[in-house]
Amino acid sequence: MTTTASPESPPQVDLGGEARSRRTDKGFTGLVALAGLTVLVVLGLILVTTSVQAWPAIAHDPVEFLTGTDWVPGDEIFGTLPFLYGTLVTSVIAMVVAVPVSIGIALFITEVAHRRSRKYIVTIVDLLATVPSVVFGLVGSIVLIPWVTPIYQWWAGVVAPVPGLNAIFDETNTGRNYFTAGLILAVMCIPIITSISREVFATVPEIDKQGAYALGATRWEMIKGAILPHSFGGLVGASMLGLGRAMGETIAVALVIGGSLTVGTNLFEPGNTMAAVIAQQWGESSGMHTEALIGIGVVLFAITVLINFLARTVVRRAEIKMKGAHS
């Protein structure tokens, strides 16, 4: 710092205001803490109120509620296992399809694409996230299903002699099934996973990449040796956030899943998911049926929160591993 001619230099004038700055600082801290707390309070209240409302249906037969496979509201039989199963199956299909594609897009954007075309690709991928989910559902129901049904039937015929595969891809008469729902969920998850993966890749220090090149690595070797190990934790976090989206998606799934009660290995069979069944049955439900639907919501909520926390933990761990990133 250069010395000034006058002893009362401008920095001292600033110092005079520091006390006020500190007060403002404290006020600001309190304000944002309050904002953060609001989220917690809202989450807590949702969990408490929904649990209380759902309690009669869950307490009615707790074992059946979580493990039963029959859902007959008229007879007060509420087994939610088929819906839980459907949610898990469709989400897994979505992840299997979306994660490799998203990481591919993210690598393409950060490492391969020309600097000028990069921002257009980013915009297009982000645009995908703004399409309302009901539009995905309608396109799936009206356009995709008639188109994929013969493909499913052909594929079931091809793998029919293969043990194992023929149980997963069995004969079907419809495109309204777990697999179609999973594909649509995959498309909906891609923008989320891509954008986070992109940010994760961007945190890889340039010096690591240049170092790999300096050692004579090709681009793929550089990606494999420098980028992927450095980003692994972040990619897991990205996938988990995508998974949260897939599990909670309602209307797009409701329109293409076929709404039936099955717990089977055939991915080409119609099924149902937790979020979808709430949307489908809410309007005409009453009494314990309504409570059971809220109960499904509670279970789904618990799983979603769990996944969010898991994702946070993974992401934070990855951030700590990366130099310079603070969580």
Add this chain to the structure above:
Amino acid sequence: MKLNRRTIFGTITAGALAMSMAACGGGSDDEAGDGDLASGEITGSGASFPDAFYAAAIEAYAEVNPELVVTYNAVGSGTGKSEFGEGLNDFAGSDSLVKDGDGPAEGSFQYIPTVAAPITVSYNLPGVDGLQLDQETLANIFQGAITTWNDDAIAATNPDVELPDTAITIAHRSDGSGTTSNFTKFLDEATDAWTLGAGDEITWPEGSIGGEKNTGVATVITQTEGAIGYVDLADASETGLVTASIENADGAFIQPTLDATTAALEGAEVAEDLSYNPLNAAGAETYPIVAPTYILLHTEYEDENVAAGVKEFVNYLLTDGQDIAADNNFAPLPDALRQQAVDALNETIA
């Protein structure tokens, strides 16, 4: 990354808000009546099944009395009844009767039947039309006991039709629905063969496909060769589905038409509270699968203007409004039942 985390939390919060938010209704302006006609706003909510008719009637009534603003939200019978119980709407639409736990207290409401509509049994079998199904065969098809179209039971009632060996695919409603309730109730009451019970949702045989609302089922049928499903008349005729003739109580095979529906209402026995069961009604010309729909009136209204408005609008539905029904694929009430409904309306709201 921060942005995305916030988005996730935002989604959760928004979802919770949507869950906790019941549709708002009620409320009226305290304006004085304009001559003999009521004014202000009245709100109803409930069944989606008669929504097309109510919407058309509301539009037509706006020209008769522009001072009275009527709103009807098709949120489903269950939600409509619970909102009615909480006093959130001025009248409710319901396809089903009020049960314990639905919301409205006993004695606090009056049923007013408005219209009825047939539930068609539609199918997709290229080259085959004019299919006739007896009640037992219908039950066996929908519970998965008959699996191909050339089954002897189907052939027995269709001697002149060449039936293919296409597999039968059952299409049903995936959402909770009064249509499902009436259809399964018909199978349950009319036949001994039916074993799956009756209700807004039942457990359908494995491999059957659910569609969202009537349009969803109609789409499934159109897209799947060999499919059979139950769809309301409006969607079946809009989609151009082929409908089967169903055996009625007198043993005749009847197509789902509005005339055959009104005939079923004439044959139905009306209870004292004006609820009635038109399923499998007697008469040579009646279509056996007919769904009724009601409006629930409060027996007491706090606001006179609201009471006058509700009375005027429901009266319109039962008189001039009946002419609008047929244009929207709903069958008007037969005169006797209509008169009973008007009398009950006048008695409930003096």
